[in-house]
Amino acid sequence: MQDKKVVLKKGKETPIKYKHHWIFSGAVQSVSGYEDGDILPVYSFGGELLGHGYFNKKTSICGRMLNFSNEDPMLSIKKNIQAAIQLRNSIFFEPKTNCFRLINGEGDLIPGLVVDRYADTLVIQINTIGIDKIKEFILKTLLEELKDKISCIYEKSVSSARKQDGIEPFKGFLYGKEKQKVQVLENNIKFSVDIVNGQKTGLFLDMRNMRSLIKEISKDKTILNCFGYSGGFSLYALSGGAKNVVTVDISKDATASAIENFESNGFDHIKNKIITADVFDFLKTDKLDYDIIILDPPAFAKKKQDIHNAQKGYKEINKTALSKMPNGSLLLTCSCSSYIDEEMFERILSAAAKEAGRTLKIISKHKLAQDHVINPCHKEFNYLKSLLIYVY
Numbered sequence: 001m002q003d004k005k006v007v008l009k010k011g012k013e014t015p016i017k018y019k020h021h022w023i024f025s026g027a028v029q030s031v032s033g034y035e036d037g038d039i040l041p042v043y044s045f046g047g048e049l050l051g052h053g054y055f056n057k058k059t060s061i062c063g064r065m066l067n068f069s070n071e072d073p074m075l076s077i078k079k080n081i082q083a084a085i086q087l088r089n090s091i092f093f094e095p096k097t098n099c100f101r102l103i104n105g106e107g108d109l110i111p112g113l114v115v116d117r118y119a120d121t122l123v124i125q126i127n128t129i130g131i132d133k134i135k136e137f138i139l140k141t142l143l144e145e146l147k148d149k150i151s152c153i154y155e156k157s158v159s160s161a162r163k164q165d166g167i168e169p170f171k172g173f174l175y176g177k178e179k180q181k182v183q184v185l186e187n188n189i190k191f192s193v194d195i196v197n198g199q200k201t202g203l204f205l206d207m208r209n210m211r212s213l214i215k216e217i218s219k220d221k222t223i224l225n226c227f228g229y230s231g232g233f234s235l236y237a238l239s240g241g242a243k244n245v246v247t248v249d250i251s252k253d254a255t256a257s258a259i260e261n262f263e264s265n266g267f268d269h270i271k272n273k274i275i276t277a278d279v280f281d282f283l284k285t286d287k288l289d290y291d292i293i294i295l296d297p298p299a300f301a302k303k304k305q306d307i308h309n310a311q312k313g314y315k316e317i318n319k320t321a322l323s324k325m326p327n328g329s330l331l332l333t334c335s336c337s338s339y340i341d342e343e344m345f346e347r348i349l350s351a352a353a354k355e356a357g358r359t360l361k362i363i364s365k366h367k368l369a370q371d372h373v374i375n376p377c378h379k380e381f382n383y384l385k386s387l388l389i390y391v392y
Helices: 073-091 135-149 160-164 205-217 232-239 252-264 279-285 304-324 342-356
Strands: 006-008 022-024 028-031 039-043 049-055 061-067 099-104 113-118 121-126 152-157 170-176 181-186 189-194 222-226 244-249 274-276 292-295 329-335 360-365 385-391
Touching: 006 049, 039 061, 049 073, 061 073, 073 099, 073 135, 099 181, 099 205, 121 135, 135 152, 135 170, 181 205, 189 232, 189 252, 205 232, 205 292, 205 329, 205 385, 222 232, 222 279, 232 244, 232 252, 244 252, 244 279, 252 274, 279 304, 292 304, 304 329, 304 342, 342 360, 342 385
Parallel strands: 006 039, 121 152, 222 244, 222 292, 244 274, 292 329
Antiparallel strands: 006 028, 022 061, 039 049, 049 061, 099 113, 113 121, 152 170, 181 189, 329 385, 360 385
């Protein structure tokens, strides 16, 4: 590393000085020979050391900063892992909640790395070749810091980002006794998490606070939970005293998981229907006579080229719901598409309301889950949008 370095073009050091983690290929003046994933010191055009990052010739984001100082970058990674664990320990108190995001990429100053904790199990997601090359160091550090609290580590690195980085998807157990499912608690609600076959790392931890919001307003209400996955919103609504909840998801595995979670929590999944169906079709055929409707679809725009189709998709699904919802009902509508920002999402909702002939009042906006920390110098990962809307 001492013989290799990256030098930025004149004036391109500003984002790095503001502690933004990404370096685009067009910002690089020169770089000596290196292998993809190598960690290199980064200098300004004037020769100032800006920090250290790992680099990849295959991607437009060619560098990702690991620190912004002259400190050994491996020591910086270790310190950032320690800081991430300490933060979560100060927020979450077992046994009420024993599942949360432990490391959130750039938010915890370790770009390319996600670690979720499910009770005594860690699920890690590695999205870049730079992190993949130091995986053993990361595992060693996690085990040192968590000691006897962890019995299993599973890697689930299957994101499209890996293909862009030139590395193959990978799934497999890295440490401890192999298991497919883990029983966890989130705010004293029981979930069975399928770490091997479930979506993402097994549970959508980022919507925890929005689930809590639904619990607060569900007493004696009828609820429709669309894209219900393993029943998270439904379980919270029923624990909040909802009169009746209908859960819809296109995946048979998801609805089977929802049934399992209903039974674990003592909720009646016969009275509270769990339906395997395409949500778009369901919204078109159902009367939608509910007090609260929840629309939490998967990302419609996974890349920039998807924005136009995503806008159409969000507009269609919200317009369909709004056109039939009763006066005085509530709509919780969400987007996890990073390419659809909050302003654009609100414009889409306004257009949907206009075509549906409805008036909307925004009651509440997205409440960030505390474990999904965001680096204020790197806001690209502030991807979630949620609007709780009064419809009349």
